[in-house]
Amino acid sequence: MWASPQSAPVEAGWRAVACTRLETPVSHYREGAVCLQTGSGFFRKDSRPSRDLSVLLATHQASEAQRPLRWLDLMAGCGIRGLRWGLEALPQSRPNLELWSNDADPDRSSLLASNLQPLQSVHGLSLITACSAAERLLRQAYLDQTFFDLIDLDAFGCPNALLQSALAVLRLDGLLILASTDGRSPTGHDRPAAVRHFGAAARVHPASWELALRLQLAVLAREAWQLGRGLEPLACFSEGRTFRLAVRLRQRVSADEELQLGLLARCERCGDQAVQPLLRLSGWRSCRCCDGQGRWAVTGPLWIGHLQKPALLVQLLNIADLQPITLSSAGRRLLQRLQRDCGLPVCCWSTAELASRLSLAGPPPLDELVGSLLRAGHQACPSAVMTGQLRTDAPLAELLQQCVQHVTGES
Incomplete structure (x- = not known):
């Protein structure tokens, strides 16, 4: 079912997908249940495990929800995530789904429209596409009181400028799937930028990828808390180039959730480490340097709670086994690895x-x-x-x- 001005009123500039012929042929790419054209824009085949995870999270949400859902692919690119959501994640018995697919690049509009055409035949699905700046879309959605159950924000660079707007239009218990390609600042290689982007000190550390994820979670938690909401990490991982997180927005801050914000110290001389929550911050103990000459290098504030929700990851693996969802071998290995490590101790x-x-x-x-x-x-x-x-x-x-x-x- 296609969106119309009567069935889905939206701002000028939104439009239902139309059949569009591409002027220049491009090669087809197959992934999961979809076949599409990636075009000449940025696209990474190696990101498939993260897309597998998004499909499984969408499937899990769709299988449990008792009301119509609204999903947003905020930076859609060629549209592969939205296409896989519509063709793989939507059970036949589902209530109606409204799927929004947006990309700010007008040169990709015809490609996006063409790739999403197979969704015309999906029962119970309304598709809305746009070519709008992400910030404008999110702010207009808030003004219209249009809320989403799932938002995928696959950003270039640091996504923090969009977090408040994204969380403001995310429904309670909704899912935010976030990607960041800002690797230098949260790993301590550009400390001034870490102060600007994260409001935190960032130090070079052997576990730099994890610290980058924890710094990003800290920013997300603070934004959620300002809205009076709680945050639950579901899955956090990286291959060193892109830092990816999936979180759930909770109705309220859980007991002692503020204790999950803290500082991590490391002595570069002896390698010792120590952790303190901000709420219980006191003087640092001495490191293990026998001559007492070591000094702590402190990173934070960062998230010092769990990074994964193993029970949910097991459910996602079961979904992949029981339903016709094409989970890649790399995606399966990722989920199996994550479910064996909740992220604690820090x-x-x-x-x-x-x-x-x-x-x-x-x-x-x-x-x-x-x-x-x-x-x-x-x-x-x-x-x-x-x-x-x-x-x-x-x-x-x-x-x-x-x-x-x-x-x-x-x-």
Whole structure:
């Protein structure tokens, strides 16, 4: 079902998708249940695992909702996310879905319209497309009191300027899928930009990808709290180039949610780490430098709570197994990896760095190191965000001792 001025009143500039012939032929690309033309604009095949996740999240929401839904692909590009949502994520028994697809580049309008044509035959789906700046679309939606159950914001650079507007039009318990390609500032390589973009100090750290995700979550949490809402991270990951988060907006701030905002300190001399919530901030303990000359380098404020919701990720994997959703092998590996690591404890350690500090021949076997730490009564697991890293609450001295034991066999 196509949107009309009577069925879906929108501002001037919005229009229903029409059949449009592309003037220049482009190659077709197949992914999941869709076949489309990517055109000459920016498109990354390697981002498929993140698109798989968005389809599964949309499917999960559609299967549980008891009312009509409204989804927004804010920066649609060639339209692949919206097309996959409509063809893969919508059960036949669903109430009506209103799918909005927007891209600010007018040169991509005909491509977007052509790619989305298969959605004409989807029962219960109304499709609305636009060529509008993201900020204008979100602000107009707020003025019109048009709210969305799912928003995908796949930004170039830092998306923080759009967060308040996006959260303001996200329904309670709605999902925000966020991408950022701003890698330098949250990883500590452009500290002035981190202050401007995140209102935070950012330091270079072995677990830099994770800290970038935690800094982004902190900004999201503060924006949600200003609206009187709570924030629940569902999945957070990166391949080093793009930082991706999926979060749920809650009706209210949960008990002690403010304790999830804190600071992470690291001594570059000895490698020790410490974490403190902002609500309980006090003097930092001494690091493990034996001569007392070490100094803490502090990153934050950042999110020090969980990064993943493992129970939901297991449900998504079950959905992929039980329903005709084409989950790529890379997407399946991603979900399996994330569901084994909720993101706590906060401190992550690079086994290669630990081995280097000890002048060992090589890093200890990660699984064996995790196992020995668990047997010693500590929390420990491989990091799902960066390979070759583990997260644990074990003291640095014991962690180093375990490394030596697993590499040299000395006790």
